Amino acid sequence: MANIGKQTIKFKKNISILETASIVGPKEGDGPLKNYFDIVLEDIMAGENTWEKAESIIVRKSLELATKKAKLAMTDIDYIIAGDLLNQNTGSTFGIRDLHRPFIGIFSACSAMGLSMGLGATFLESNFAKNVLASSSSHFCAAEKQFRFPLELGSQRPPTSTTTVTGCGVALLSNDNSDLPKIKAITTGKIVDMGITDPFNMGAAMAPAALDTIITHFNDLNIEPDYYDLIITGDLGHIGSEIILTLSKKEGYLLKNYKDCGILIYDKDTQDTHSGGSGCACAGTTFAGYLYKKMIEKEIKKLLFVPTGALLSPLSVLQKESIPGIAHAVAIEI
Amino acid sequence: MANIGKQTIKFKKNISILETASIVGPKEGDGPLKNYFDIVLEDIMAGENTWEKAESIIVRKSLELATKKAKLAMTDIDYIIAGDLLNQNTGSTFGIRDLHRPFIGIFSACSAMGLSMGLGATFLESNFAKNVLASSSSHFCAAEKQFRFPLELGSQRPPTSTTTVTGCGVALLSNDNSDLPKIKAITTGKIVDMGITDPFNMGAAMAPAALDTIITHFNDLNIEPDYYDLIITGDLGHIGSEIILTLSKKEGYLLKNYKDCGILIYDKDTQDTHSGGSGCACAGTTFAGYLYKKMIEKEIKKLLFVPTGALLSPLSVLQKESIPGIAHAVAIEI
Numbered sequence: 001m002a003n004i005g006k007q008t009i010k011f012k013k014n015i016s017i018l019e020t021a022s023i024v025g026p027k028e029g030d031g032p033l034k035n036y037f038d039i040v041l042e043d044i045m046a047g048e049n050t051w052e053k054a055e056s057i058i059v060r061k062s063l064e065l066a067t068k069k070a071k072l073a074m075t076d077i078d079y080i081i082a083g084d085l086l087n088q089n090t091g092s093t094f095g096i097r098d099l100h101r102p103f104i105g106i107f108s109a110c111s112a113m114g115l116s117m118g119l120g121a122t123f124l125e126s127n128f129a130k131n132v133l134a135s136s137s138s139h140f141c142a143a144e145k146q147f148r149f150p151l152e153l154g155s156q157r158p159p160t161s162t163t164t165v166t167g168c169g170v171a172l173l174s175n176d177n178s179d180l181p182k183i184k185a186i187t188t189g190k191i192v193d194m195g196i197t198d199p200f201n202m203g204a205a206m207a208p209a210a211l212d213t214i215i216t217h218f219n220d221l222n223i224e225p226d227y228y229d230l231i232i233t234g235d236l237g238h239i240g241s242e243i244i245l246t247l248s249k250k251e252g253y254l255l256k257n258y259k260d261c262g263i264l265i266y267d268k269d270t271q272d273t274h275s276g277g278s279g280c281a282c283a284g285t286t287f288a289g290y291l292y293k294k295m296i297e298k299e300i301k302k303l304l305f306v307p308t309g310a311l312l313s314p315l316s317v318l319q320k321e322s323i324p325g326i327a328h329a330v331a332i333e334i
Numbered sequence: 335m336a337n338i339g340k341q342t343i344k345f346k347k348n349i350s351i352l353e354t355a356s357i358v359g360p361k362e363g364d365g366p367l368k369n370y371f372d373i374v375l376e377d378i379m380a381g382e383n384t385w386e387k388a389e390s391i392i393v394r395k396s397l398e399l400a401t402k403k404a405k406l407a408m409t410d411i412d413y414i415i416a417g418d419l420l421n422q423n424t425g426s427t428f429g430i431r432d433l434h435r436p437f438i439g440i441f442s443a444c445s446a447m448g449l450s451m452g453l454g455a456t457f458l459e460s461n462f463a464k465n466v467l468a469s470s471s472s473h474f475c476a477a478e479k480q481f482r483f484p485l486e487l488g489s490q491r492p493p494t495s496t497t498t499v500t501g502c503g504v505a506l507l508s509n510d511n512s513d514l515p516k517i518k519a520i521t522t523g524k525i526v527d528m529g530i531t532d533p534f535n536m537g538a539a540m541a542p543a544a545l546d547t548i549i550t551h552f553n554d555l556n557i558e559p560d561y562y563d564l565i566i567t568g569d570l571g572h573i574g575s576e577i578i579l580t581l582s583k584k585e586g587y588l589l590k591n592y593k594d595c596g597i598l599i600y601d602k603d604t605q606d607t608h609s610g611g612s613g614c615a616c617a618g619t620t621f622a623g624y625l626y627k628k629m630i631e632k633e634i635k636k637l638l639f640v641p642t643g644a645l646l647s648p649l650s651v652l653q654k655e656s657i658p659g660i661a662h663a664v665a666i667e668i
Contacts, residue, residue, distance in 0.1 A: 007436050009462050050653055079522065087421040088647035089441045093525070097658045102341050102522040104449065105645070107423045107441040115438065119453070126460040128343050188413065188436040191427070311439070313422035319384055324431045 007213075008187045008220035015124045015183040016176035017332065018131075020288035021066035023058050025140065025166030028277075028285065031266045036289040037167075038065060044141065044166055052090050055139035055168075059084075059095025062168035063133050066288075070131075070172050077101050077172075078129035081119050083112030084137045084280050085164075086146060091137045095168075101133075110206075110235050111189065111309030112136035113169060113284040114328030118186035120173045121330070130175060136307075137168035138279030147199070147314055160201040162237045162262060162278035169284025171292070180334070181295045181303075187217040187329040191311065195322045202310040202323065203240020203262075203275055209325030210236060210308045211247050217304065217329045218253070225255050229300045232291065233327070234283030234307035235262035237276030261286035261307075283307035295334045303332045341547075342521045342554035349458045349517040350510035351666065352465075354622035355400035357392050359474065359500030362611075362619065365600045370623040371501075372399060378475065378500055386424050389473035389502075393418075393429025396502035397467050400622075404465075404506050411435050411506075412463035415453050417446030418471045418614050419498075420480060425471045429502075435467075444540075444569050445523065445643030446470035447503060447618040448662030452520035454507045455664070464509060470641075471502035472613030481533070481648055494535040496571045496596060496612035503618025505626070514668070515629045515637075521551040521663040525645065529656045536644040536657065537574020537596075537609055543659030544570060544642045545581050551638065551663045552587070559589050563634045566625065567661070568617030568641035569596035571610030595620035595641075617641035629668045637666045 022037045029040030039061075046054040059082065067074055080099065083106040084091035096103055108115040116134035123129040141151055143164040149155040173183070192209035210233045218225065225231065236244055241260045248255050261283045262276035287305055294300045311324040356371045363374030373395075380388040393416065401408055414433065417440040418425035430437055442449040450468035457463040475485055477498040483489040507517070526543035544567045552559065559565065570578055575594045582589050595617045596610035621639055628634045645658040 052649060052653065083441070085422075086647070087649065088419075088443065088645065090647045090650055093645040093658055094650065094655060097525045097527055100524050102524055103660060104453070104522060105441045107417070107439045109422065119438070122456065122460060122462060126456060128456060188438065190434050190436055191431045193431055311422065311427040313420070313424045315386060315421065316424055316428065319386065321428060324427055326437060 006220040007216050008185055010185045011121060011125045011183060013125050013175060014177050015121050016174050016178060016180040017171050017292060018174040018176055018180060019066050019070040019172045020292045021062045021069060021170040022285040022289035023062045023168055024285050028165055028167055028265060031271060033265055033290045036293055037285060051139050051142035052086060055091035055137055055142055056094035058168045059091055059135060059137045062170045063135060066133060066170040066172045072131060074099055077131050077133050079104055079123060080133045081106060081116040082135040083107055083116060085143050108326060109309030109311050110278055110280050110282060111307040111326055111328050112280040113287060114307035114330055117171055117330050118188060118328055121183040121186055124173055124175050132173045133170055134173060135168060135170045136280035136284035138164050138281040140164045140166045143279055157274060158200045159274050160239050162235060162275045163273035164279035165265060165277045165282040165285060167281040167285040169281060169288035171288060181332050183330060184333050185221060185331040187213050189213040189326040189328045191324045191326050193322050193324040197322050199312055199317045202278060203237040204243055205310050205323035206308040206325040207236055207240045207243040207247060210306055210327040211244050213327040213329050214306060215251060225253055228257060228302045228304045230257055230259060231255055231304040232259045232261060235278035236260045236308055237262040239275045298334060301334055305330045305332060340554040341550050342519055344519045345455060345459045345517060347459050347509060348511050349455050350508050350512060350514040351505050351626060352508040352510055352514060353400050353404040353506040354626045355396045355403060355504045356619040356623035357396045357502055358619050362499055362501055362599060365605060367599055367624045370627055371619060385473050385476035386420060389425035389471055389476055390428035392502045393425055393469060393471045396504045397469060400467060400504040400506045406465060408433055411465050411467050413438055413457060414467045415440060415450040416469040417441055417450055419477050442660060443643030443645050444612055444614050444616060445641040445660055445662050446614040447621060448641035448664055451505055451664050452522060452662055455517040455520055458507055458509050466507045467504055468507060469502060469504045470614035470618035472498050472615040474498045474500045477613055491608060492534045493608050494573050496569060496609045497607035498613035499599060499611045499616040499619060501615040501619040503615060503622035505622060515666050517664060518667050519555060519665040521547050523547040523660040523662045525658045525660050527656050527658040531656050533646055533651045537571040538577055539644050539657035540642040540659040541570055541574045541577040541581060544640055544661040545578050547661040547663050548640060549585060559587055562591060562636045562638045565589055565592045565638040567594045569612035570594045570642055571596040573609045632668060635668050639664045639666060
């Protein structure tokens, strides 16, 4: 069942991704993936009066939508596993507060979707649960306010910076013998910190962690990069993606089949998002919206999904700490 | 192996608590449990120049100490599961950064020790790991600065408020056939929010969630309160403990064998901590220091350990949200 002493858990059971749900903001709804999301909000406030409450309502509606699409009731859900970027997991906590299900709160920055799906899969493999909702969310305005500058300042951002995706991605995991995409293995990441201190260049901070997890995954399972149709990181963006491709060559790996959710979700030429998309919802909604549907259509049959996280806080930056990176890999096949 | 559709997972394997480690600050070292902690710091800064860095070094030293006490190397540890109170899990992240082990970051406010031990136990039950470090930490000064007022202001606090414990508690979980304390079952909590909005009265906000988890635990396992030698909550404090005893009577449960870590860790009469102790380290260090040793001495043979969390953020308070409570139960027997 497990690979003791290695970082990778290979699953024996049929751990299906029964359904997904994705809700995004207006900017993501203008991007190249717009037709893949379940709901595109016209109003980034989602009808609420604060950005944080907007994120929470997006979380709740996404969790409810995934459950409804699977023709299940919320009481059929054994656990909700959710994480976001806000202080004290505000987005997730207040989103799931009224759903009355056992709650596992995680924090793994923008790699949250990898950790929530990974933990959910372990619960299903072990028969600890029948249905698990795995979720990650972020909100552009709430994240800017918390991590960068007040939006009202209209601060310029350097070209290395990324744009936090507004939205929530949910995967409903279930033991199921259908022909749906299955989680085959997970590789839980270690922190890798190469000394990057610029919080406007998180792609550079996360790329070594992503590569560490990906290479560990190959080694643990004794497979080559071309085993997968697609290896996709969460939010390295244009700059971080160049770095991981350079680093991987140095390590002797040719990642021909590599992409990044942060590059796919926005149009580089027309959407002015600098280095691309980021935030917990970047990997979350790209998976729940685009990638899952491409797997159902069998355009992608073997996917290595690697959400990436920069474990900084505004305070750690002020205290001149470098940025610890982490990445969690989820191997999915149909 | 599992109880599908219920909140409680009952373990079949021997999931031992192989070792614990506890490091606390000077105030906790003056309290009634002082002789049970591994290390009492003379300096609340732990030799660092910021409170947050102090918390991180306490985390790292506690994780290393538990590993060393068990005569293991850090490379023998398969996963570190850790949570704290600081924004973006700063205490845990920067504490484990240099340990190079797969990292599962959690956020469950002061109930972190219940969730980290619970998840660790599931990994051992399923053979996904051989050794797991479960940790929770907090730091009085860092928490005051973040959640309340700058310490320099010398603000008065109301009698309902609690005092954040400085320290870190670690449990090293392992599959082992020895006579050490075993984790027998866990009950993962649901959020319960009864509409309390006063962030200086977290005991009241958390008590209903603690009771919900405790009663669910009894029902899922079909046992009575007197099954346990001790049922202990994390940090309800004097006021929250009175509330849970009143509420439990209304529900028809007589919790004769009930205590609270937040009451045990400080001396009510001499230490001026108002309603008692709180913070992730309150349950963490009381378990790792006092309770574990009382179990080894067989003064406590059956323990229901129920860390409690108030899932508020400073922002949610400003936005006039009520305080969601949660509690995770870990049943331990020797």
